[in-house]
Amino acid sequence: MNTRDLLIASTVAGLxxxxxxxxxxxxxxxxxxxxxxxxxxxxxxYAVYIDYDDNTPGSLWSSILHANRHGITxxxxxxxxxxxIQHDLHDAGIMICPVSDxxxxxxxxxxxxxxxxxxxxxxxxxAVAGAKGGIGKTLTTSLLAEGLTRRGVRVLVIDGDLSxxxxxxxxxxxxxxxxxLDHASDAIACGVAPAWDAVQLRRLIFSHPSGIDFLxxxxxxxxxxxxxxxxxxxxxxxxxxxxxxxxxxxDTGPEIKKRPYAILTARDGGWVVVPAPxxxxxxxxxxxxxxxxxxxxxxxxxxxxxxxxxxxxxxGAAITTEHIAPLFQQQFxxxxxxxxxxxxxxxxxxxxxxxxxxxxxxxxxxxSMLVQATHQMVERLCIAIGLSPPLPMPRHRWxxxxxxxxxxxxxxxxxxxxxxxxxxxxxxxxSRAGA
Numbered sequence: 001m002n003t004r005d006l007l008i009a010s011t012v013a014g015l016x017x018x019x020x021x022x023x024x025x026x027x028x029x030x031x032x033x034x035x036x037x038x039x040x041x042x043x044x045x046y047a048v049y050i051d052y053d054d055n056t057p058g059s060l061w062s063s064i065l066h067a068n069r070h071g072i073t074x075x076x077x078x079x080x081x082x083x084x085i086q087h088d089l090h091d092a093g094i095m096i097c098p099v100s101d102x103x104x105x106x107x108x109x110x111x112x113x114x115x116x117x118x119x120x121x122x123x124x125x126x127a128v129a130g131a132k133g134g135i136g137k138t139l140t141t142s143l144l145a146e147g148l149t150r151r152g153v154r155v156l157v158i159d160g161d162l163s164x165x166x167x168x169x170x171x172x173x174x175x176x177x178x179x180x181l182d183h184a185s186d187a188i189a190c191g192v193a194p195a196w197d198a199v200q201l202r203r204l205i206f207s208h209p210s211g212i213d214f215l216x217x218x219x220x221x222x223x224x225x226x227x228x229x230x231x232x233x234x235x236x237x238x239x240x241x242x243x244x245x246x247x248x249x250x251d252t253g254p255e256i257k258k259r260p261y262a263i264l265t266a267r268d269g270g271w272v273v274v275p276a277p278x279x280x281x282x283x284x285x286x287x288x289x290x291x292x293x294x295x296x297x298x299x300x301x302x303x304x305x306x307x308x309x310x311x312x313x314x315x316g317a318a319i320t321t322e323h324i325a326p327l328f329q330q331q332f333x334x335x336x337x338x339x340x341x342x343x344x345x346x347x348x349x350x351x352x353x354x355x356x357x358x359x360x361x362x363x364x365x366x367x368s369m370l371v372q373a374t375h376q377m378v379e380r381l382c383i384a385i386g387l388s389p390p391l392p393m394p395r396h397r398w399x400x401x402x403x404x405x406x407x408x409x410x411x412x413x414x415x416x417x418x419x420x421x422x423x424x425x426x427x428x429x430x431s432r433a434g435a
Contacts, residue, residue: 051077132285138166152390339377
């Protein structure tokens with residue numbers, strides 16, 4: 001790879017040395033934003049990194065626009081003046097580094113620019129998202145977590161629906177389970193920004209009897225404090241450092257602008273799984289989310305990081321998944337479909353009615369279409385994100401399928417009729433043989 005020129009305006013000690021250690025970047029450091037603008041006119045740089053704090057947002061925006069005119073990628077770091085306009089920067093598609101130490105910043109810059117030595121480390125992050133409530137996000141999250149766990153992948157689920165958690169009641173998580181929001185609130189009460197490290201996060205993780213681990217945000221419909229974008233990115237950065245997990249799943253809420261966790265996940269190289277029911281309101285919400293993903297970062301179509309899960313409608317519905325799949329493919333060609341989930345009202349309702357314990361829908365009828373569709377969805381997800389699970393995809397033996405069919409109410413009468421027909425045929429054969 002050719003050496004790339006990087007221009008930085010930073011007050012972080014040792015950052016230049018950390019970047020040079022990557023061996024494929026040449027760093028030029030300046031002491032002011034005015035000096036940066038002059039350098040941009042004199043030499044072509046691949047990217048600029050700014051965390052210099054001069055308390056003049058106008059000068060900061062001027063430097064960003066100057067770099068954009070030269071077609072140069074702009075990356076930002078943490079500083080008081082940058083934090084004040086972080087929402088505007090995110091809306092403009094500018095990445096902001098969630099860490100403040102020199103080695104961490106250097107690794108983050110390397111990952112964003114695809115530099116040698118900056119290979120993304122840690123577990124893949126997958127956000128399950130939608131622009132409308134009630135489309136099956138929590139169900140899809142739970143089925144993915146269950147399916148991956150049964151493939152030998154250790155899964156951490158992060159509760160990102162802070163206004164109306166579905167994960168807590170679905171998995172029967174107790175009210176006294178630790179919450180990462182409590183930690184954030186305690187830090188702010190002490191006058192400091194919330195920060196997480198691996199040791200601290202492990203204390204906040206709730207280990208579920210199903211083998212799935214959880215980081216809980218809010219319980220029920222509590223009016224929880226929101227995490228700022230930098231705080232959320234810092235949390236995810238710390239979660240990536242938990243090397244015991246194979247996959248990080250995030251169950252997000254429908255407020256994609258208030259809590260843009262799915263967009264931030266895709267921007268940082270993660271994936272977004274989108275449940276797509278065929279109803280008009282639901283598919284309009286899916287299209288809205290994918291349009292936002294297409295415009296998420298200038299010159300980058302984040303819809304390529306989106307994976308659709310088609311949700312079968314109720315029987316008799318006028319529009320089915322066969323109708324909407326070509327529409328999504330035509331309008332959003334970069335997206336991929338990783339599965340179709342059938343309606344399994346009895347299984348899901350039976351699991352939901354267990355008041356005292358968690359029961360997985362996959363365990364109610366092991367040979368059902370829902371179980372087969374879940375394992376196929378997990379298999380296609382693993383292929384899409386390049387994950388190799390330790391265990392193969394479960395195969396359902398013929399006798400399990402036979403037992404499932406034979407247990408249907410209508411099957412008894414059919415089987416009885418066939419048995420009666422066979423007995424009558426045998427009796428007729430014997431009568432003819434005697435004659």
